[in-house]
Structure formats: C-alpha cells, structure tokens
Amino acid sequence: xxxxxxxxxxxxLAALLRNRPxxxxxxxxxxxxxxxxxxxxxxxxxxxxxxxxxxxxAGDQTCSVEPGLPRxxxxxxxxxxxxxxxxxxxxxxxxLFAHDPLGAGGPGNVAPRSLLLGxxxxxxxxxxxxxxxxxxxxVAGFDVHKLLVGSDGRLFAATLLHLRLRPRPPAAAWFRxxxxxxxxxxxxxxxxxxQPVPPAPLQLRRTADGCAVTGRFxxxxxYVGERxxxxxxxxxxxxxxxxxxxxxxxxxxxGIVLPSRLPDLLPALAGTFVLRGDGRFELAVASPAAADxxxxxxxxxxxxxxxxxxxPARRGRGTPLDPxxxxxxxxxxxxxxxxxxxx
Amino acid sequence: xLRPVSNLERELVRLLGAQRVLADPDSLLAWxxxxxxxxxxxxxxxxxxxxxxxxxxxxxxxxxxxxxFVPRGAGTCLSGGPTAGERAVVIDLLRMRxxxxxxxxxxxxxxxxxxxxxxxxxxxxxxxLHYAPDPSSQSVCTIGGNLAENSGGPHCLKYGTTAxxxxxxxxxxxxxxxxxxxxxxxxxxxxxxxxxxxxxxxxGTFGIATEITVRLxxxxxxxxxxxxxxxSMRDACRTVSDIVGRGLVPAALEVLDQSTxxxxxxxxxxxxxxxxxxxxxxVELDGPESSxxxxxxxxxxxxxxxxxxxxxxxxDPAERARLWKGRKGAFGAMGRLATDLYVLDGVVxxxxxxxALARIAAIGERHGVVLNNVFHAGDGNLHxxxxxxxxxxDQTARAMAAGNEILQVCxxxxxxxxxxxxxxxxxxxxxxxxxxxxxxxxxARVRAAFDPDGLCNPGKALPQRAACAEVAKWPQMVAxxxxxxxxxx
Ligand SMILES: Cc1cc2nc3c(=O)[nH]c(=O)nc-3n(C[C@H](O)[C@H](O)[C@H](O)COP(=O)(O)OP(=O)(O)OC[C@H]3O[C@@H](n4cnc5c(N)ncnc54)[C@H](O)[C@@H]3O)c2cc1C
Numbered sequence: 015x016x017x018x019x020x021x022x023x024x025x026x027l028a029a030l031l032r033n034r035p036x037x038x039x040x041x042x043x044x045x046x047x048x049x050x051x052x053x054x055x056x057x058x059x060x061x062x063x064x065x066x067x068x069x070x071x072a073g074d075q076t077c078s079v080e081p082g083l084p085r086x087x088x089x090x091x092x093x094x095x096x097x098x099x100x101x102x103x104x105x106x107x108x109x110l111f112a113h114d115p116l117g118a119g120g121p122g123n124v125a126p127r128s129l130l131l132g133x134x135x136x137x138x139x140x141x142x143x144x145x146x147x148x149x150x151x152x153v154a155g156f157d158v159h160k161l162l163v164g165s166d167g168r169l170f171a172a173t174l175l176h177l178r179l180r181p182r183p184p185a186a187a188w189f190r191x192x193x194x195x196x197x198x199x200x201x202x203x204x205x206x207x208x209q210p211v212p213p214a215p216l217q218l219r220r221t222a223d224g225c226a227v228t229g230r231f232x233x234x235x236x237y238v239g240e241r242x243x244x245x246x247x248x249x250x251x252x253x254x255x256x257x258x259x260x261x262x263x264x265x266x267x268x269g270i271v272l273p274s275r276l277p278d279l280l281p282a283l284a285g286t287f288v289l290r291g292d293g294r295f296e297l298a299v300a301s302p303a304a305a306d307x308x309x310x311x312x313x314x315x316x317x318x319x320x321x322x323x324x325x326p327a328r329r330g331r332g333t334p335l336d337p338x339x340x341x342x343x344x345x346x347x348x349x350x351x352x353x354x355x356x357x
Numbered sequence: 358x359l360r361p362v363s364n365l366e367r368e369l370v371r372l373l374g375a376q377r378v379l380a381d382p383d384s385l386l387a388w389x390x391x392x393x394x395x396x397x398x399x400x401x402x403x404x405x406x407x408x409x410x411x412x413x414x415x416x417x418x419x420x421x422x423x424x425x426f427v428p429r430g431a432g433t434c435l436s437g438g439p440t441a442g443e444r445a446v447v448i449d450l451l452r453m454r455x456x457x458x459x460x461x462x463x464x465x466x467x468x469x470x471x472x473x474x475x476x477x478x479x480x481x482x483x484x485x486l487h488y489a490p491d492p493s494s495q496s497v498c499t500i501g502g503n504l505a506e507n508s509g510g511p512h513c514l515k516y517g518t519t520a521x522x523x524x525x526x527x528x529x530x531x532x533x534x535x536x537x538x539x540x541x542x543x544x545x546x547x548x549x550x551x552x553x554x555x556x557x558x559x560x561g562t563f564g565i566a567t568e569i570t571v572r573l574x575x576x577x578x579x580x581x582x583x584x585x586x587x588x589s590m591r592d593a594c595r596t597v598s599d600i601v602g603r604g605l606v607p608a609a610l611e612v613l614d615q616s617t618x619x620x621x622x623x624x625x626x627x628x629x630x631x632x633x634x635x636x637x638x639x640v641e642l643d644g645p646e647s648s649x650x651x652x653x654x655x656x657x658x659x660x661x662x663x664x665x666x667x668x669x670x671x672x673d674p675a676e677r678a679r680l681w682k683g684r685k686g687a688f689g690a691m692g693r694l695a696t697d698l699y700v701l702d703g704v705v706x707x708x709x710x711x712x713a714l715a716r717i718a719a720i721g722e723r724h725g726v727v728l729n730n731v732f733h734a735g736d737g738n739l740h741x742x743x744x745x746x747x748x749x750x751d752q753t754a755r756a757m758a759a760g761n762e763i764l765q766v767c768x769x770x771x772x773x774x775x776x777x778x779x780x781x782x783x784x785x786x787x788x789x790x791x792x793x794x795x796x797x798x799x800x801a802r803v804r805a806a807f808d809p810d811g812l813c814n815p816g817k818a819l820p821q822r823a824a825c826a827e828v829a830k831w832p833q834m835v836a837x838x839x840x841x842x843x844x845x846x
Contacts, residue, residue, distance in 0.1 A: 073598060073708035143796045148771055149704045149773055151518065153506065153558045160551045162550070210578045335546060345806035346803065349806040
C-alpha cells in the first residue's frame with residue numbers, strides 16, 4: 015500500500031476521489047488494517063481527521079458524528095448526558111460500523127445495524143449522497159446506509175453517521191464465573207441469554223484453563239443485585255475481549271454461530287475461543303492448517319466464518335457464501351463503484 | 358362470449374393450474390388497490406403460488422416476456438405499494454402461510470411470507486415467546502408485507518421496527534434466481550454487508566421474499582399500562598419529554614388528541630377516556646417485576662408534575678385491553694367523521710413534538726380542515742389525519758394542501774415524510790423534500806442491482822428516473838375511509 019492521504023472534511027474527500035487517485039483503501043485510524051485482505055497498490059485514505067460530533071440531541075437520543083471520531087471520545091461526550099451507544103466495539107465510529115465484527119444482536123445485545131439511522135456518504139467517483147434520516151424512525155427511500163455495516167469500506171465512504179442512542183442504565187454490575195467445563199459453560203451462557211433482561215455484553219471464553227462466562231447485568235439496581243444473587247454470579251472487574259490475537263504462526267477466525275450449536279461444536283475445535291451473546295465468535299488456532307480444518311466443521315454446524323488475522327494472502331477466506339448473495343454483492347459493487355476503486 | 362385467453366395466461370395456468378391463476382376482469386376487483394384506495398388499477402392477472410419453486414417458475418416466465426409484476430401480501434399497505442399497473446401480474450402470497458421452523462433456544466422462527474403477523478405470535482405463545490413488531494393491522498397483515506415496508510407499531514419504541522427483527526430472507530430475484538440473505542445464525546456473515554437490512558423497507562421492488570427468518574422475543578415478566586389525561590397537548594408532550602429525559606425506556610408511549618378522544622368515545626371503541634381532556638397519554642412499561650414497579654412510580658410523578666387531570670393504572674389484563682381499545686380503534690372511530698380520511702405519517706425529533714403539533718394545528722386552521730392526531734409520541738412518529746369528503750373537489754384540494762404542508766413541517770424540523778407506511782405510489786412526489794436527485798439516483802442504482810430490468814413493482818418507492826425533476830408535482834393521493842376495525846398506528 016502506498017502512503018496515506020488524510021482528508022480533513024467531506025468536501026476534501028469528495029474532491030480527492032473525483033481526482034481519480036487510483037485504487038483506494040479507506041481506513042479510520044487503521045486499527046483493522048491487519049484484519050483485511052491485502053490491497054496491493056492502493057492508496058490508503060485515512061478518515062481520522064473527520065472526527066467531529068456534529069450534533070448530539072440528548073432529548074431525541076440521537077447524534078450525528080464524523081467517521082473518524084474515536085469511540086472513546088463519543089463515549090465520554092455521551093456519558094455527560096447520561097447516554098450510551100449500546101453496542102460493543104472500538105476504534106473510530108466509521109471503522110466500527112464498516113468493519114462491524116458483530117453479529118445479529120440478540121437478547122439484550124443491540125447490533126450496530128439497529129443503531130445506524132442514516133448517513134451522508136461519498137461514492138468512489140466523488141458523488142456525495144444521503145440515505146436514511148436523523149430521526150429514530152424513517153422508511154423514506156431505500157436504506158443504502160445499511161450497506162455500510164460490514165462493507166469494510168468497499169462500497170462507499172461514510173462522512174457523517176446518524177446514530178441512535180440509549181439512556182445509560184441506572185445500575186450495572188460485571189460478573190465472571192470461571193473454571194467451567196464446556197457443557198456447563200454453554201448451559202450457563204444460554205440461561206443468561208434467557209434472563210428477563212439478559213446481560214450485555216455477555217461472553218463465553220474457552221482458554222487452556224477451561225471455560226469462563228463473563229458479562230454485565232444492567233438496569234434498575236434492584237434487578238441487577240437480585241439477578242447476581244439468584245444466579246450466584248460473583249462480581250468481577252470488567253474484562254470483555256474485543257478481538258483475539260493470533261498465536262505465533264497461527265490465525266484467528268471470526269464468525270457467527272447459533273449458541274445452541276456450541277456444545278457439539280466447541281469440543282471439535284481446538285484453540286482459544288470467545289463467543290458473544292449476539293452469536294459472534296472468534297477462534298484463535300495454532301496454524302493455517304488448523305484454520306483450514308476448522309472452516310468445514312463450522313459450516314457443518316450452520317456457522318459462518320472467515321480468516322481475519324493471518325498472513326495477508328489468507329485473510330478473507332472463509333465458509334462459502336450463498337451464490338445468490340454473492341451475485342447480488344458483485345452487482346451492488348458494480349452499481350456503486352463501477353471502476354472498482356475501493357479496495 | 359368467451360373471454361380470449363392470452364399466451365401468458367395459458368403459460369401461467371400450465372405452471373400453477375387454472376385455480377390459482379385469475380385473469381377474468383371481474384375476479385380481479387379485489388386486487389385493484391390496497392389501503393390507499395385513491396390509486397386504483399386492475400392488474401393483468403393474479404397468481405397464487407404456494408412454494409418458492411412456484412414463485413421462481415412464475416418469475417422466470419414473466420422475466421422472459423418482460424412482464425412487470427407486483428408482490429402482494431394482505432394488501433393493507435397505506436401507500437399504494439402492492440397496487441399493480443394494468444400490464445403487471447400480481448403475485449399474491451397469501452397461500453404461502455406456513456410457519457416452517459421455530460427454535461425456542463435460539464429465539465428465531467422461519468416463516469413463509471403470507472403468515473399473518475399475529476398468527477406467528479399465536480404459534481409461539483405456548484413457549485413464552487412473541488414476535489415483537491406490532492403494526493395495528495397485525496391481525497391481517499403478513500410478515501412478507503411487514504418486511505417489505507419495514508413496518509412499525511406502538512411497541513417498536515423499545516423493541517425496534519421489523520428490520521431489527523429480521524435475521525434473513527430467501528429471496529426470488531426478479532429474474533427467478535434465488536438469493537439467501539442472512540440466515541438464523543445472523544443477518545450477515547463476516548465481511549458481507551447487511552443485505553437483509555437493505556431488503557427491509559424495499560417496498561416490494563427488490564424481489565419476492567419466500568422464506569423469512571425472524572427473531573422471537575421472550576414475553577416480559579410484567580407489563581404495566583397507565584393512562585394519563587391532560588388539559589393541554591403541551592402538558593402531554595412535556596410529560597413524554599420528562600419520561601424520556603429520566604432515562605426510562607417504555608415499551609410504548611402513545612398520545613391521542615382531544616378530537617380523537619371524542620371520536621373514540623362516541624364510537625364502539627369507547628375506552629372511558631375523559632371526554633374533556635385535551636390529550637391522553639398511554640404508557641406501557643414492561644420488564645422485570647421489580648423494575649416496572651419502580652418505573653411506574655416515576656412515570657406517575659412525571660404526569661403529576663405536568664398537572665395530569667387523571668392518572669389511571671390498568672389493574673388486570675381486561676383493563677389493559679380496555680385502555681388499548683381506544684388507541685387501537687382510533688382510526689376506525691375517525692372513519693365515522695367523514696367519508697374520507699387522509700392518514701398522514703410523518704416523523705419529527707421527539708424534542709420538537711410540541712412545536713410540530715402547534716404548526717400542524719395552524720395549518721389545519723388555515724386550510725379549514727378537520728384534523729385529528731394520534732401518534733407514537735416516543736418515536737416522534739405523527740399520524741395527523743384529515744377527515745373530508747372526497748366527493749367535494751374543494752375539500753379534497755384543501756386536505757391535500759394541508760397534508761403537503763404538514764409533511765414539509767416534518768422535514769423542516771429535521772424529520773421524515775414517512776415513519777412506517779412507506780412511499781409506495783402515494784409519496785413519490787414528496788420524497789424530493791428529503792432527498793436530492795443525486796440521493797435518489799444512488800438509490801436507483803441499488804435497486805437496479807436487484808432488478809436491472811425494472812420489472813419488480815415498477816413505479817413505486819422511487820420516482821422514475823425522468824420523474825426526479827418532477828418532484829414539485831402535486832400529489833393526487835387520498836386514503837379512503839378505513840373499514841370498521843383496527844386503524845393504522
Ligand atoms: C388498519 C391499518 C392499520 C395499520 N397499522 C400500521 C402500523 O401500526 N404500523 C405500520 O407500520 N403499518 C401499518 N399499516 C400499514 C400496513 O398494514 C403495513 O404496511 C403492512 O406491513 C402491510 O402488510 P401486507 O401484508 O398487507 O402487505 P401488502 O399491503 O400486501 O404489501 C405491502 C408491500 O409489500 C410488498 N410485499 C408484500 N409481500 C412481499 C414479499 N413476500 N416480498 C417482497 N415484497 C412483498 C408489496 O409489493 C407492497 O409493496 C396499517 C394499515 C391498516 C390498513
């Protein structure tokens with residue numbers, strides 16, 4: 015990849031793209047660079063200077079932010095208003111949504127796709143456009159903005175994101191139950207997902223030391239306290255894991271799986287494993303051969319996965335995608351970026 | 358005299374059998390419009406497939422002949438979405454009404470598109486589960502229609518709209534090809550954009566969903582429903598702001614204005630709302646028992662702080678049903694006020710509700726129209742309804758003019774021209790209030806990725822390319838009086 019360009023505004027970004035800089039790889043702060051397939055010869059266009067909070071409407075519980083805004087800065091601004099963006103994930107906001115590693119959302123877990131109300135964006139040819147709205151509900155026009163989620167910056171660049179917020183819960187407590195067998199951990203995980211207000215985040219982790227289930231109950235103080243007692247969950251300092259690191263010579267697979275498949279699936283997969291309440295998982299394996307062996311096993315259990323952290327040439331390989339969906343994706347790419355500028 | 362049978366009809370009969378192909382003009386009457394009865398047109402034919410394979414076979418045939426088609430569920434849409442032009446064939450999906458799978462552990466169900474919204478909840482009730490999106494038409498409308506419209510409902514304030522509950526869809530594309538967008542594991546595999554999210558709200562223009570995977574929700578431990586009556590709409594709106602400002606997230610926050618209350622109380626939907634009140638606010642809280650009890654006290658305090666005339670708590674399910682009866686029957690009740698009802702559907706930021714309602718009232722007065730408001734206050738989703746006599750050209754023109762200005766107010770305040778009813782054919786002339794021709798062109802490109810030949814529900818949701826410049830054209834759209842029964846949310 016050649017040197018980075020760093021536009022400071024949406025206008026600058028649009029002008030830069032209109033000047034046909036060749037192939038472009040969009041990035042926020044660049045924190046996910048090592049998890050994407052290589053983009054040889056592409057110019058990196060970093061959006062970290064578009065980092066403003068354009069609007070924060072506490073009464074409406076919505077905000078509009080630029081894509082380069084770091085998550086921590088938004089969180090700090092929201093905390094002052096007793097609000098939160100109720101989904102996990104770090105880096106810049108643009109990166110969080112575009113690379114969304116998260117799954118379906120699930121009981122208690124809100125997925126980014128539900129929080130993105132609309133956006134302003136720029137197509138690969140520099141055309142600026144809007145989709146969605148700033149308000150919490152709108153069905154006007156097609157939801158082109160939904161295509162940002164999971165696009166890895168390959169369909170268009172977002173220059174302003176309209177987000178839905180939630181009030182911060184009045185009380186919250188983290189817990190952790192460690193030293194569990196796989197079956198017991200899976201049972202606890204499912205029992206927690208079935209709570210009246212399930213913990214969020216919620217994680218099941220398997221390491222060489224066995225399994226642990228960790229999470230956060232939030233809500234009214236009475237509910238939080240009562241749940242911890244009833245389920246005999248020891249309080250613990252917050253320790254959610256966003257991403258696993260690949261062991262030396264190894265790789266990380268990222269994917270989604272139905273939690274009910276876990277008791278059968280997990281014993282068949284070697285390596286450190288993290289599953290979230292929304293069904294998203296990461297698996298760190300010792301070698302590329304182990305990753306290749308895991309993929310068909312995952313597919314056989316209805317899971318979808320791809321190699322995330324690995325040598326560049328191996329990133330992006332994964333369980334097969336439905337041919338119809340693949341066909342549509344190719345058409346959408348041609349429709350929005352006919353010259354294949356965005357890498 | 359025998360009606361001539363076209364080649365197309367013959368081919369359709371070959372695929373589905375004569376019973377499931379309707380082409381006789383008289384038998385097509387029931388398909389000539391949806392809940393937006395102003396736009397009427399009898400389709401070329403109606404076919405009633407029963408499986409994905411049959412939908413594929415029909416679409417392949419239509420594609421080969423470049424015949425346009427329109428998917429259709431229960432036809433309750435309020436924006437003309439499933440109304441077909443004369444050349445188009447309606448693909449009626451009501452025979453595809455099987456619940457294909459229920460996974461209680463993983464909280465999802467797979468259904469055919471013709472499954473009625475409320476029937477899905479009925480099918481999972483014994484498991485302590487329900488399907489959360491609850492349009493007021495839920496006893497009739499289908500999951501396929503809900504998906505295509507991204508429908509909402511009173512409880513979407515807390516639980517989100519249809520898009521938040523769709524995990525996947527098996528779609529027959531307009532050329533007959535199949536595409537599986539998402540599945541029970543999630544709406545998108547890693548590294549793939551949110552295709553089901555894009556499909557939701559595409560108003561039947563991207564293809565036909567023949568299997569839909571939706572998320573199921575657990576029934577809440579407790580539900581509390583409270584009604585507060587106020588002497589002014591301002592007090593009701595400020596109570597809403599206070600409730601939200603305290604960090605409470607009710608399941609529903611609904612408001613009815615004075616004229617709606619009067620219409621309800623004079624109708625079979627009578628709910629015992631205080632007839633003298635300027636506004637009533639319905640609040641529903643759900644969740645763990647201990648939480649809803651505390652929250653209820655906070656809501657009570659908010660209402661009392663704004664001089665509520667009366668605060669009433671439903672003490673049992675029957676009382677709860679009574680309090681909701683007035684809200685759910687509000688549109689039926691309004692239908693009695695005049696021959697026609699123009700149901701508007703705009704959104705403003707919740708913080709601008711009071712201002713929006715004042716401006717809407719002024720518009721109503723200026724145009725001399727009868728205007729009632731019933732709305733999802735928590736979402737800022739307004740439904741101003743104009744009662745008028747559609748046989749009177751002057752009344753009709755004034756209703757239309759007022760409606761147009763009201764939607765402009767929503768946009769001016771930072772909102773939207775539609776929160777849940779869609780653009781369809783009704784709002785083609787309003788969409789330019791929100792989006793530039795370039796924005797619409799980008800959307801048209803996305804649509805073309807699904808339907809390059811423009812055969813799938815043409816002329817809906819987006820102005821035709823050439824028509825983008827015609828956004829100033831006056832809309833000719835009126836919703837006829839809805840039948841007795843439930844009204845739009
Ligand atoms: C009394 C009343 C109350 C209402 N209340 C509400 C409310 O509270 N909230 C709300 O959001 N709406 C409401 N509506 C509007 C309407 O009920 C919803 O839009 C509903 O989702 C339409 O469902 P349907 O089965 O009737 O679909 P239809 O009206 O038949 O079709 C709607 C659209 O979906 C497309 N479509 C249908 N099936 C498919 C499929 N399988 N694949 C692809 N496209 C398809 C059609 O082409 C059409 O464009 C109300 C309407 C009425 C009449």
